[in-house]
Amino acid sequence: MELVQNPIQAMKDVFIKPNQVFATIAQTHNWSWLPFIFISVLSTLPMYFYFNFVDFNWYRELMISTSAGDLSPAELDMMRQTMQQPQILLVSIIGVLLSTVLSNAVLAMYLNIATKSDEECVQGFTDWYGFTWWVSMPSIVTSIIAVLIVTFASDTQLSPVNLAPTSLAFILGVPMDSSWASLTQAIRIESIWVMYLIAVGLSQWTQLSLRKTYLIATCPFLLIWAVWFLVLSF
Template identity: 65%
Template sequence: MQQVSNPFQAMKDVFIKPNQVFATIKETHNWSWIPFIVISLITVIPIYLYFNFIDFDWYRDLIIQSTGGDLSPIEKENMTKAMQQPQLLWASVFGAVIANIIANAVLALYLNITTKSDEECIQGYTDWYGFTWWASIPSIFTSLLALLILGFSNDPQLAPISLGPTSLAFILSVEMNSAWFSLAQSIRLESIWVMYLIAVGLSQWTQLPIKKTYFIATAPYLAIWGAWALMVLL
């Protein structure tokens, strides 16, 4: 099997030749810094541009109305004073990066545990953590689509869900005050792609049966979404 020669080529080839990419990164070190940096940068750019584009007073009122419906007038006033554009901008930027770091750290722990049944698997936690950034590359498309939406929009009252244009919340126009909003926002089209890449990577890094690799790849997403839906229903 022909191996890719550098991490930038690997980021391109993961879309068309994922088996070769994961076979290559199994034998390389320090390449995972590249997708981590690229994903982090492309994630924060639309967030930064969004907060410098919108009518912030409108945005603040929208958030307060959507999340603070049971608050008293005084509490809403205090919330309004606390929500300032610079603070929310940088909290959102750093929050997005930290959220990705934590999510991949948890996913890496899950993969490290579930692959223990393969006695020939020698990868440790840090290897699986690097692996998760390669599997997360499809998330780049969400940010690129968000940039396109921002670029073509002339409305300073653009809904914040526009930053997640591949989510069910955006596709189905779920209102922010809906009980289903957070769940719908978390279910994104590229998640299917990510699950596929995890399964492909597992097939290259382990000797596990193909059915088991797909089960491991899909189980955490389906379990979280299913449990979340039950909580909303109950």
């Protein structure tokens, strides 16, 4: 199998030739910094564009109406005073970065444990953590689409659901105040792409059977969504 020559080429080829990419990064070091930086920067851009475009007073009232519950008028006024555009933008950007870093760390821990059954697998947690940034590359497609939606929007009262344009919430038009909003925003089209890339990577990094690689790749996503669905249903 022809290996990839450099990390920039790998970032392109992971979308079209993932087998070569994962075969290559199994033998290289420090390439994962590039997708980490690329994903981190692009994931914050939709937030930056959104909060510099949206009617923030409208956004603030939307967030309060969907999350405040039975707060008193005084408590609602306090929420309005604390929710200011610069602070919300900063918190949102930090939240996106931290959630990505932590979720990838959890995924890496899971993959490290799940592949222990392969005695020939020599990768440790740090290897799998680097691996997670490569399988997360489809998220940049969502970020680019979200930036385009905000850029070409004409109505400043733009729902934050538009920041997840590949989610079921966006596709099905699930309102923010729905009890299903969080779950449907979490289920995204690129998740299928990510699962596929995990399976491809596992096939290159381990001697596990094809069936087991796909089971490992899909299990955490499907299990989380199923439990989340059951909690909302009952």
